[in-house]
Amino acid sequence: MKPVFSVSEVTQIIKNLLEGSAFLQQVYIKGEISNFKHHISGHMYFTLKDEKSQIRCIMFRSSNILLNFNPENGMKVTAFGHISVFEKTGEYQLYVEDLEPEGVGDLHIAFERLKAKLEKEGLFNPARKRPIPFLPRRIGLVTSITGAAVRDLLTVIKRRYPNANIVIAPVLVQGKEAASQICSAIGDLNNLGEVEVIIVGRGGGSIEELWAFNEETVARAIYSSKVPVISAVGHETDITIADLVADKRAPTPSAAGEMVVPEKNVLKNEIRQLKNRLITAAMSNINLKRQRLEYIRKSATFIKARNMVLNYRYELDRHVHNLFKNMKIQIDGKKLIFKSQVSKLQALSPLAVLQRGYSICQSFQSQKIIRKVEDVCIGEMVFVVLSDGKLLCRVKDRGKR
């Protein structure tokens, strides 16, 4: 037996089929408006048709209040939205999210379409964005060499970092050739070597003039650049696909100049300050050590120890001094004794007696001192010793006292 489904079940299956189609969930459809009704609820109901077909559309109030024109029958428009099934009537319809009068929105649609496509591919992934080097050795500029953008960029970069190295890859920034020139310039700067960051940009202009920066080829060239890319297209309010793919978006070319190099003066100051801090810190380190040494030198313990040494030294000096003093006393004493002995000896010396006029009589034969008269005979030879010599004498007579 074949399975049988309810109307609701089949409707649900159809609805799931339509909603499962990525294409139908983000689709731009152009056609002519007919059967337009602006319901009292605020929702808009209409049909989009061309020569062969038509699609029922609904645009909810929440979406249509944003429109800057009033849709009406016969108007050619491009609608953006998703297709689903209204289960109650079993009819599929376009749920319109945005509506543009035809022509005006072509570029806008192309932009949105490319944006959606590249976004899905991950070209705008924030995780992929590479940091801009702090101090690029060489900066590549992809822009018109005659435009205001290159002048602004050079002025700002030179002001901030006067000795920055810059390579300009001149390109057309608008017109048919622009996109392909921008792409190959990015490639060339990548191959040149030493280029550490690339700025791709131009000054402000209409959406048509900025269009090269919304081209898919340019987006892919930026994406595949090995060197980080800063986009700098137009003014603050212009957002291009290039801005979304770039590693960093600068609102204007001047702003890109500010981003790409630091201010050299600021860096030099920073180094000077660090140097001063280093010197101050080193000095205070040394001073601290010196203070600690001073503190120890002045501490009670150290002073006590030092005084102890000084005291011992003083004692030692005193002892040495005493030793010398005592020694001198001893020696002086001995000297005195010696002197008096000498003078005593001198007093006793026969020579001293002889000097005073006395003489000594000696036997010539025996050399004996003659003390008594009887010690010699008459006629005997004797020596008479005087202070300066001797006399040899013969005894003529002797008489006793």
Place this chain on the structure above:
Amino acid sequence: MKTNKYKYEEVLSRLEEITNQLEKGNLTLEEALTLFEEGINLTKVCSKILDEAEGKIEVLVKDLNGNISLKDFNGGSEEIG
């Protein structure tokens, strides 16, 4: 002193680290002097890195065979587009 192999930010952050360490104190005299010497050297490396670019502005020129060469930028007056 070859500065090519030094990255400015790395040198600077080492310099900051040394300065902070020295400012914190708590070092032996030898350590303090070694750090000081290294720090002063790093300030020289930093200055050298900042000054080493020559400030050249060049224009990339491609001939018909696709060969790339560089010539000095003259202010953008003669090239058109």
